[in-house]
Amino acid sequence: MWSIVDGYLGSYAPLGLLALVGVLIVGGGFFANSLLRPRRPNAAAGKRDTYECGLDPVPGGWAQMQIRYYLYAYLYVLFAVEAVFLFPWAVVYLQAGLAVIAEMAIFVGVLALGLLYAWRKRALTWQ
Amino acid sequence: MLSNLWLLFAIPAASATILLLSGKRALKWGPWLGVIAPAISFVLGLIMFFQLRDLNPRVTEQNLWSFIPVGDLQVSFGLMFDPLTAVFVLLITGVGSLIHLYAVGYMAHDERRVTFFGYFNLFITAMLLLVLGNNYVMLYLGWEGVGLASYLLISFWYTRPSAATAGKKAFIMNRVGDAGFILAIFLMFAYLNTVNYGQVFERVGSLSANTMLILGLLLLLGACGKSGQFPLQAWLPDAMEGPTPVSALIHAATMVTAGVYVIARSNPVFSANTTLQLIVVSVGTITLLLGCIIGCAKDDIKRVLAWSTVSQIGYMFLGVGLGGGAYALAIIHLLAHGFFKANMFLGAGSVMHGMKDQVDIRRFGALSKYMKITWLTFMMGWLAIIGIPPLSGYFTKEPIIAAAFERGDWTSWLFGWAALLGALLTAFYMTRLFVLTFHGPKRWTEGQHPHESPPVMWIPLVFLAIGSVVAGYLMHTSVVDWLNPVFAGVENVPEYEPVMPHWLISVLGVAFAVLGAGLAWAIFGRGTALEPEPAGVVVTAARNNLYTDAFNEVVFEKPGRWLTRALVYVDNKGVDGVVNGLAALVGGGSGRMRRLQTGFVRSYALSMLLGGVLVLGALLAVRLG
């Protein structure tokens, strides 16, 4: 049983101990709190308001984002990831010849296909 | 051809599938498809028959695929074609085709006729499977298949309460028999480790006498159920609620003879135990007398024929029970009976067709003038069944009676004379039926205009009538020789001298037949009362099926009901308590567990996390523990 303390995970033992102490402190705090606080804290008037003092908020809590940003962000991430592959490839492709170029062409081609699709679906125009 | 045995039943099976699936779309061509399918099977059967003749030994087996491969129990979907199977195949497909043809006319105005032909072909399929199998499980498969087709067809006009009840009655009584049959299969597997015919018969010698007896009795119970033998005979006459072609094909010519087939096929089992044989002989004798006596008192044309079927199958059971050379005799009687009984049933159907579905023979009379063909063909059947030489019944029934006199001890007298008495009674009631229907004064109800049936109905009648006339003579030596190899091993049964000379038995048989017929003609030649009159004890008893239904009620139904009540009580209080408790537990558990399925992704994720922690913890515990 104690073998876990040694070895690889054993080095995490202080961390685990720290976490345990943290949990104890927080838990102890909550426990002490529960001894002191009123029985039904949520029953107090105004308790469930957004702010317990000051002005009442006027609109709802939700704010809307333009969904179109999402599309752009998505396409951006796509091609950013593509670039991540392209850089290391650019370093080695001269050594490996045509096959590697063809493979990267296929990769880029498939992604371009996606772009073609997005373009034809008019996802790229801001309506 | 012999390597493609499966074609025999595959063709009607395909046709049945097409018919049942196409429904009303097939109103025009459906019935004819239904006729062609068994006809093709018949032709194939003939070809195979001739090929089989050239084989030595005359048997071929093939295993199509492994059917139930479970541990030691290896059951294959295996087929076998030997002389016994061959004659059954020809009977089923030959007579079957003729009856299908007849049904085209008989059912012409029924809206559900396509369904009817679908069921009919289904029956042919199952019956062929029954006789073609090479093991008892295949036999059972066909056995249940024909049972299914039979129930479907008995209650074909299910809107009639009587038809529905008859279907149920047939179902329940057959269940009793089937239970015996399937127990027999279990027993075989438990003691012999096989259900294959060949292996069972090889190993059956190793069984103790008691086990053998029980095995035989269980098989006999199954056979009695299907063949309407005492004490399970009551469903068969009620089964006449189905359309007449059904009565002719299933409840006269083929299915009800399945019991005889089982006993004949299992001859090594039955021949090996004399007690068993005695029981089979007794069942046969009791049934044949019972059928005759009740047949004398019935007024419904189809029921008289039904009771006569019961009685004739009694003769066949007598034959197979006697063992030895009598196996083959029983089979040829079965074949001849297939012809003449189908002939008479179809004739009865033809009469009903011309008389607006009247079935009471007291309301017929003088029909010979109006329905010449039906009259003549029916006459052939009548003469055949009562055993007038040289018609078929003479050649097939006489040998059984003679064989009954050859048992070698005092029982010869008992069974021999019982069989002779049966012949006398058969002649009496069949003549009564014939005379009351076709001769004597008209006793019709209002508005009857009897007429001959259309050719599609009388052509099969003619063929069957020819069969009724010549089949006996043609078969009485050739088919017996053909079949005997199947019953090999029974040759060394001791031959006993008959207690009476053979010629005397024949003379007595014919004399009894003539006597019975003459008596009936004398009494009923001038007609009879329009309604049953009060009569003596015997006739009343016979009208009430010799109180066999009451007997069933007292001996089986009442105790059964008490037992059921007791069981229901135990079941309600004990078993149901447990079961209901369990069900409530499951239901309640289900209801409670449902609440865990809240529909919130967060709680799903939490439960997955908990599961993950548990899996991890458990694995670690296994690892460390």
Added chain:
Amino acid sequence: MDKLKLPDMDYVALLPMLALFVAACLGVIIEALVPRRFRNIIQLVLSIVALAVAMFFVVKQSGEVVASKALTAGGAIMIDHAALFLQGALIVLGFVALLLFGERSLEFGGPFVAQAAVTVGSERDREQTGRELGSTETFPLALFSLSGMLLFVSANDLLTMFVALEVFSLPLYLLCALARRKRLLSQESALKYFLLGAYASAFFLFGVAMVYGFAKAVDFKAIHAEALLGEGNSLLLIIGLALLAIGLLFKVAAAPFHVWTPDVYQGAPTPVTAFMASCTKVAAFGGLLRVLYVGFDGLGWQFTPVLGAIAALTVLVGSILAVTQTDLKRLLAYSSVANAGYILIGVIAGQQLGLTSVLFYLVAYGFTVIAAFALISLVRDADGEATHLSRWAGLGARSPLYAGIFTFILLAFAGIPLTSGFIAKLSVFGAAIDGGQTWLVIIGVITSIILAFPYLRVVVMMWLSEPGESTPSVSIPGGLTSTALGIGTLATLVFGVVPGPLLDLAEKASSFVR
């Protein structure tokens, strides 16, 4: 710098996957360029051709498997008998399910929504439900997913497996959201599936990391060798295995990782549900088998009890919860959970017998479940499919043929003889007894009895109740649905009556190359 060395690629062995992938890409081009009204038929034909080509190469390849040459793509992919059997099964089941995708005669525009982005319930939504043809992106999505599944069952290292897992999961999430009717339910199911799927993937990936920490490699051979050697921190291995198992058990819908199943099966468009219930199950079990039997074979005695407990829990949860369901798709979802449990029992049984039974079960169940969902897609009223149980009351009187087929399918689920379900259960239980897991068989049999209750309740509903006002009619299926229904039903019957050939095939396939 060292000379760059390219991995060896046996392109012929990869052709089934490539065919599907290329076809899917072509499908995307078609979506972009071809007018809407032609797309369905073109996509359907393209998909079927692609599947046929893939199947051709699978069959061709299966005759040429050599253990030494089965490894390809730089050791990332293993084309052995088991992989080919699973790939073949996936292609055939995928084909049958795709037939349902293409059905347009049951409902105007097919089972899928025209524009998934349109707000539910808006004016525009009503307009498109009534008048616009359904989207056909579903075909390339399904093909992408299938190619991922093909890769998943043949992946030879954990990273490839993870990539394949994502490749086949992502299209499924999208497909779930595309129902034409009850769109909110459909979108909700997609979101749930996506969130929980991502969650499970995280477990899987974490497991990969742990195992890498142990073995310094991710391919199964190395993991196996390292585990046998017994050096290194085996705790990492155990944790890794547990986390991998969670990711995979999520996909096969084993309790307690099944929670998504009922919601997703109910909400997804019925053809997609059929696709998931058959193909995903095959792929997920294929992957699970490979991980357990190739990578972690040496740990058998450690994971067997835990997996056994999960199997027992799965069959119990699936069967007990099925009892109180009132929606047919939900009922079938729980039945699918329970069936996952039965297959797990076969997985635990191990040995060749266990593998054979699992492979057989997967194929048999796949066909039956497609037929079941095909039938559910037929029973409809003005609002689309009528899946509430009470609506099926008296269906036997309305359309005996379809009620009969459904009865047959339910009997197959219940494991009645002469159906494939019986043979499948029998072989799984037989293998489990052989493998010394009798207690699982006892639980399996008990839960089968419990499960028979909800099935038979449907049967009783259909046949013994009078059809009411609200009993919907059964639509006459178009050619595609009838073909799918016919194939599914016929396979259920044939594998029940003549199981021999498929069992033989599964037996031949029941060995992994390490």
